Structures are given as C-alpha cells and as structure tokens.
Amino acid sequence: MTSKSARQAGRLRLLPLVLMVVAEGLAAQQPASFSATHSGKNEFVIQNATLLTTTHGRIEHGSVYVKDGKIVAYGSNVSAPASAPMIDAEGKYVTPGIIDPHSHMALDGDVNEATSPVVPQMMMKDAFDYNDKAIYRALAGGVTSSLLLHGSADMIGGQAVVIKNKYGLDRDQMLFPGAPQSIKFASGENPKRVFGDKKQLPSTRMGNFEVMREAFTQAKDYQRTWDEYNDKVKKNDKTATRPKTDLKLEALVQVMQGKMLVQIHCYRADEFLTEIAIANEFGYKIRAFHHALESYKVPEALAKNDIAIATFADWWGYKYEAWDAIPWNAVLAMRAGVRVAIKSDSDDYMRRLNQEAAKTMRYGGATEDEAMKMLTLNPAWIMGVEDKTGSIDVGKDADLVLWDGYPLSSYGVPAKVWIDGDLYFDRALPGLGMPQFQEGQ
C-alpha cells in the first residue's frame, strides 16, 4: 500500500497496512519449496502463443517475458536472456488473468449484516476465509483477482476486500497490495424485502432511498462536528471537546470525500437515475452499477457520469426487477460508451467467466478485444487496479492464463495460471493441479 493511499484512506486504513507488514513476515515462514515457487521472483518466457492482450489486440506466435512478478516484454519478437526457462505454447492462447468484480466467495456465508440497512463499518476482510476451496475453483477457471463484496440486503453495505486468488497462501498474502477500498451499496427489491419482512423501514423504494439520504445527512452533520472541533484545536481554543468517533459515519464521510469506490447493486433504469442524483447531492462518485440489467435503457446517463457496469451476460427473470433483462444489455451499453464488465456474483459462474464474456459476441457482436476488456481491463478499472493488472502490458503484474482452446468459446479451458509470475494452477498436474499446494497445508 502506498503512503498516498494510506493517507487518503485515513485512520481506518491503518489496519490493512499493519497486516501487510505481518504478511511479509509470514511469507518467510512458508516451507522452502513453497516460497521458492511463490516468490514473486520467477523468470520465464511463454513462447509461440496466440496472445490476446486486451489493450493491443491479438498477437499470433507471440511471447511474454516475465521476471520478478511483472511482465517485462511481450510481442512477436521478445528479447529475453537465454537462461530464462521457456514454456512452449504452440496452439495455445495467453490472456491476462480474468478479474471478477463481483464475488461473495470465501466469506464463509457471512455476506449480509442484515440487521440494519446501513452498515458501512462492516469490513469483509473480517469474514475472509482464505481456505475456501471456491478460491481454488475460481483460479482453475482463470480468475486471478476477485472483489469480495458485502451482500445486497442493505442500502449501504460493508467495505469490500480485493484479493489475488493465490490459493494455498496465507490470508494476508492474498490481499491485493495497493488496491483501493471499495464499498457496496444496494437498492431495489432486496433491501425492501429484507427489512419489509421485518416490518421495518425500508419496505419500498421510497424507504430505500430515504434511508440513504438520512445516513448521508447524519454523516454530513458528523463531519461538520469534527470540522468545528479541528478548527477549534487549530485555534488553540480550550473549549474544544473531542467528538465521539463513529466508525459507521466515519466510513460515510470517506465515501463523500471520494476515498472509496462506490459499487452499487442496482437493476432498474429509474433507480440508476435516482442513485446518480443522490450521489450528486452528497458529492460522491459512483464507480459502477452492479447487475445493471436495465443499462440498455439509459446508457447515456451512465456514460456521461463515467459509471461502469458489472453485469451478467444473460441472466434474467429470477425476480421482477430482472424481468426486462436482455442479453444484448452489455453490448448496447458498451456501444453508448459505458465501460462494461462481466461478473459472476456466483461461485458457479466465476469458474467460466470466459464463456460468459463470449456471449457478448453472440448477442450484439462484440469484437474479441471488446469481450476481452469486459473480462479483464474493465473489471480491473471497477476495482481501481487497472494500472496493475487486466492486460498484457509491460510493467503490469504477471497475472496470466495459458489456455487450451480458444478462451472466448465453449471450449476454452485454462491450462496454467500465473499470479505475480508465480504458477498457481497447472491442469497437467495430478490432484488439484496446484504445483505446491496439498491438502492440509
């Protein structure tokens, strides 16, 4: 974590910073063979592959040179030291690692703190179960990074955790270094149902949005109280009384200060517009609408506000607010200038997001590059890590997938998956197909 982001994030962010330091200590305690492979110090060249770079199109007979966890070079002519081990990828494809910007795996069922509609002080990291086999299965599906979000029971949910799917490593070694803090909001049927069933506010969409406005109004008051206190302290005013620190309101202040990426579960076109109006009212930006199945009805509003969508390729009809979902949603929104990502929201679909992205080629004719963006770079942008991963570019983390079969088809299956240049999954290996990991480790 950079000092800048730590400073931006304020007091609440000191905790992860401390954990990162601890994590480095733990890494040293791994068995020798384990750390040798997962050192972030590997050097190798993948040769003779079809590269789908995401940012620079397709390169036939291409190579990728990886060193010290980063992509050092890629292209049809790559100069690498003769000493670097070669991996021949004749007939195979190489893509950036898939990024899943909407997952609830590895939370041991603790997805929703549904006891109040406003719980921004919840930290998903506190529920993160790094031993969950779901992480392994995502990895085997080519997913190298996931955004683990709070559920959609609450209008304002908790703070997400961004991980790299380094299954077999320790909890804190999986946290994505330097990833900004995301927070989950929701809207529509879920909060209505959860609290309505309890005969509580909110039970309608009016109630939903009022609960949000109420929370942000309180947070504004809280911020003013602190501003006044800090002002007095600065002026050496002895009457200054330190206000109580309220972690819930503190988190909302950070939202209003633009220190968190706001990820909103939202289905209906009218609700996008209301969410945008509330964000404007309280001065924060929305990073992405999730599900966003009616984006195709108001894509201009999303594009104009630079709000991405993390959507399903073709899910529909599972509830009333998904009744107008169409499989052309992703492409129609994209054509209107919206940044589109395909996400899983499912421990099942996260294992084959490549096929889901390929559906945008079937419904609406997305190009290969456009489908790849929905799978890698755009979800990375949603999570604020697009400068670190999400494409085959020099200097980026070596999060790479070698594919048997064309990835944007029914037949693409990951053969090898590297994260930070370390090999975490190899289909050719027996057992789980993990180079070092064994049960019980």
Next chain:
Amino acid sequence: MTKSTVRLAILASLLTATASAQQKAGSLAKTGPTTLDPAKPIAITGGKLLTITHGTVENGILVIENGKITAVGAAGSVKVPANAQILDAKGMTVYPGLIDSESHLGLTEISAERNTNDLVEPSDEIMPHMHVADAFHAESALIPVARYNGITNAIVAPESRDTLPGQDSFIQLAGADATQMLLIRDIAMPLNFTGSQRRNESFANAQYPQTRMGMAAQMRQAFTDAQGYVTKWEEYNKKKAAAKATDSPPSTPSRDLKLEALLPYLEGKKPVIVKAEEPNDVETAYALAQEFKLHVILNGLTHSQAIYDKIAQWKLPVILGSIYDEPKEWQRYDAVYKMPGELSKRGVKIAFASFESHQVRNLPYAAGFAVAFGLPYDEAMKALTLYPAQIWGVDDQLGSLDVGKTANVVVASGDPLDVKTVVQHVFIQGRDVPMVNRQTELRDRYSNR
C-alpha cells in the same frame, strides 16, 4: 470472430420474404417475421448438414414438406421440388432441433414471484397424481427465449423437492396452444432421491420423512399401497364376474387417483426417472426401483464418480446432472465437468438436460464444455438430439436429419455447441418460427430510439 458474413438469400418470388429476414450474425439488426410458407415445400440448400445418424454432409440439401423432412443429402443427389422455397444456407450449419431432457418450461415466469410459479406441490412428498400438463403455460415468455437458441423439444418436469413430485410431459417449443405443444402428457415420473427431499434436518422441527430411510420407507409404502389397490380391484372384478344375477352386487371399492397414478409405472409401461447424485443415494434409489421392477432412467450422478463402472453395467440411459454442479471439497475442480465424457467412455447412453427455465437456451454450451473435458464431439451432439429422442421413445420422429422425421431443424451461423454461434432459423414441424421473443422486442424498442 465468427461474425458471419453470411446472408440469407430468399427467393424474391416468396410472398412473405422481406428484407428484414436478412440478418447479419451477431448484429443488433431487427429480426423479421417468419419468412417461409409452411404450406409449400422448403429446401435448405448449401449448408453443412449435421445429420447425426449418417455423418456430416457439406453443401447439403434438406427438403421439408408438410412438416416432415422429405429429402436429405449432398447437393446434386437430392431432387428439389420445382415449387420449393429456397433458403440459402451457404456457410451455415444445419442440425436437428435440440432436446432438453429436463426443464421447467411453462411452470414459471419470475422465480421470486410466487404467483407466477407452479413448479412443485410441496404439501406432500408422494404426489404422483400431479401432472405438469395441467399447469403448463403455453404462452410463457420463456419458451420463445429457449427456442431462440435452437431448442425445439423438452421434458417439462416438476421441481425435485418431492420424492415423487408428479408426472412429466414432453413438449415442442412452438404451437398455437398447450394442446399443440404438449406432445406426450405424463411421459414419465421422477423419483427423486438426493437427500434434499427430506422434511427438515433439525430434530426440533422435523417432519416425516426426516431421513433417507424415511424417504425410502414412504415411497415403498406408496408402491405397496398401489399394489394392494390393484389386488383390491382384481378381487372386486372377480367377485362381480362370479356373482349371479340374484346375488346382491359386491360393494365397489372407492377410487384413489394417487395410487392409480402409480400403476403405469408399477406395470413398467412408463419410465421412472431416478434422480440421485451421491453413490449411496444412487444405489439405494436403484435398489428401491428394482424392488418394484420399475423401468428406470437414471438422472443426476454428479458426484458418483466412484461407481461409474458399476452404473455402466446396469445398461441404463442417463440424464446427465448439471455439469456445473460444484465438485465436493476434496475433489479436483473438473470432477463434474468430466462426468459426460467418463460415462460416455463406458458406453452409457447419455442425454443433456438444463434443469432450467430461463436458461434452457444455454443447454448446448454445457455440451460444448463437456467436449472440452473429454466427451467426443459427435457424442455431445447425439446427447442433445438422437439419444434423448431414443430415451423418450420419439426417435421415429425426432433426433436426426432423416427422411420421414418431423422437420424440427435449426439453421445457425456455425458450431451448435459454441457460445458465439447465432441461430438464424428454427423450424418446428416445418414451420419457420419467427426469431422474436420478449427480449428481442425490448432490444429493438430501446436500440432504435
């Protein structure tokens, strides 16, 4: 990638052919109304025919007349009727309509909205007298969506919450009303034994049957009652026949629709679809079915890797459980993905099923994914066409491109099993069904503002 440059050239003489039928694969272009008149012969020419029963024919011709396939073969070897309407399928792939061996089509609209669901009657576990045909909603918005990807026929089954939830129907995905779409009512009866049919696992709230023993005992009692019911009527009929005119007639036993519903299955006239996933459940349910000499089709088997060899020896057809079921914690990630290939390798006759309603349309992609995990391609195609037709006893009409069969034919931009393939035409009983559904209508409304 597979963005097809293929255009559909339709003879200008056709009354109903319009420019709107010309559709670039994958584009956002509007799809037009139906183009070909089912009353006249139709010849699909120039396409690659996946016949299923006699290989692939490049540059083939398929002729449809009066709802049937009347000719199939290579160009030059097939006589096209003089008055035939020509559908130029150059660059296209032509294959038989796909069959989904378990769906809930017509029993639900919006999953979370109770009033739109008729999926299962959970008031009791033994409900053989429920007939999905009674609930089947022919106008469901979900059916044209499924059809849009080339699924032309399906089994409609109740949800598997009950051990004996009722009787399945076999449908075609087009028709003026339910009577036309319900091809075979009460074609089979599910017998579910996955453990999720138990009523409550907690001791505090448990109701019978709380365990698998309870489930089995309850079913055994039901089949035994049905046997007793038969005996009772036989005795009555015997007495009645023996009675003299002067005797007072024997008292008529009262009818029991629940037990009567079990009779065709007890008599082995119709198949029971035995659904189980774990090895112990598969063996228990199979033994139970054998106890009553039921005619068995297996269903599920997603976690039965350990007994695939044994299952193969039973020589029973298998409706493959969803390959997307997650493997067990100790299993490799692809344990379930490999199931179709592993069973096929052992000579088992397999059929794919979606177990879906809204996403029936994705059925061919599961078969494609199974190919990536070892199922031979031809077997995957057969498991969507010929094998289910055989399993459901309709292979004289469906499941391949053969002369005399019902013209359920799909014309698509490429490989039926690939996610990117765009289906262009779906013929059901020789009718070129409009490629329109609720979703294309929403797409067109909002993309042309």
